[in-house]
Amino acid sequence: MPKPTNDEWGKAHTDDVCALLRLTPRLQCIADRVPEGARIADVGTDHGYLPAYLLQSGRVACAIASDINAAPLARAKRTAAKYGVAERMDFRLCAGLDGILRAEADTVVIAGMGGETIVSILDAAAWDWRGVTLLLQPMTKAELLRRWLTGHGFRIAAERLVRDRGTVYAVLTVTAGASAPLTNAEAWCGVGLLHDPLYREYALARVKKLERAAAGLRQAKDLDSAQLAALEADAAALKECVKEWEDANGTGH
Numbered sequence: 001m002p003k004p005t006n007d008e009w010g011k012a013h014t015d016d017v018c019a020l021l022r023l024t025p026r027l028q029c030i031a032d033r034v035p036e037g038a039r040i041a042d043v044g045t046d047h048g049y050l051p052a053y054l055l056q057s058g059r060v061a062c063a064i065a066s067d068i069n070a071a072p073l074a075r076a077k078r079t080a081a082k083y084g085v086a087e088r089m090d091f092r093l094c095a096g097l098d099g100i101l102r103a104e105a106d107t108v109v110i111a112g113m114g115g116e117t118i119v120s121i122l123d124a125a126a127w128d129w130r131g132v133t134l135l136l137q138p139m140t141k142a143e144l145l146r147r148w149l150t151g152h153g154f155r156i157a158a159e160r161l162v163r164d165r166g167t168v169y170a171v172l173t174v175t176a177g178a179s180a181p182l183t184n185a186e187a188w189c190g191v192g193l194l195h196d197p198l199y200r201e202y203a204l205a206r207v208k209k210l211e212r213a214a215a216g217l218r219q220a221k222d223l224d225s226a227q228l229a230a231l232e233a234d235a236a237a238l239k240e241c242v243k244e245w246e247d248a249n250g251t252g253h
């Protein structure tokens, strides 16, 4: 067989090498928290960008990409093919963790869903969570998720904030374990975030949300004064946290 010319070698090489996948800041923040060498399950993977990146970069040993819907799973398969990791990614069409065994993964990512959906997925899973790292990134109702976790045998080991397209999101690293009950401010604004540069922005967005809910209650026909007082107290507690953050970070006025 004739030897390929230099040009032919170059072409074969570029055809074989797939482009490197670049993640959005939100997904990159999650990827950076995945333990090196993890066996990961990405529940609700949609495009499959996260597991594809983790396999491509060599950060994980193997990856399961799962979704409850066929169309997103088909997208994940296309992503895996495009970025050259299809052989190493396992695809599961299933609700939550229904089609994934505990023995298959030591790290579970559930990201880009509402806090209530994340709770329902965890609640439905008959897993022994010891030794599992959970990376959770709620789009809404983070306070509900934090309260549920600490009331159901989970510990929020760390949180990190990330800004993506103008919104600040929290990424929670969670393990099995006992946990002290959260303060209302921790439930709303996260655990151990007082040194995070985005904390002020995140907390003020939560204050706004609470104040909007309080304004809605004040206009209701049957004023629920206990609920209103609770919302106002939570908003006041968060404002105190913002002051604490400003003092700690030298930005107080």
Ligand SMILES: C[S@@+](CC[C@H](N)C(=O)[O-])C[C@H]1O[C@@H](n2cnc3c(N)ncnc32)[C@H](O)[C@@H]1O
Residues within 6 Å of the ligand: 027, 043, 044, 045, 046, 047, 066, 067, 068, 069, 072, 094, 095, 096, 097, 110, 111, 112, 113, 117, 121
């Ligand atoms: C907005 S996408 C998030 C994709 C990706 N995880 C991210 O963070 O960018 C949500 C995906 O979760 C899937 N999903 C929703 N509920 C689910 C469930 N109970 N179990 C598995 N997947 C679910 C949806 O089909 C959708 O593809």
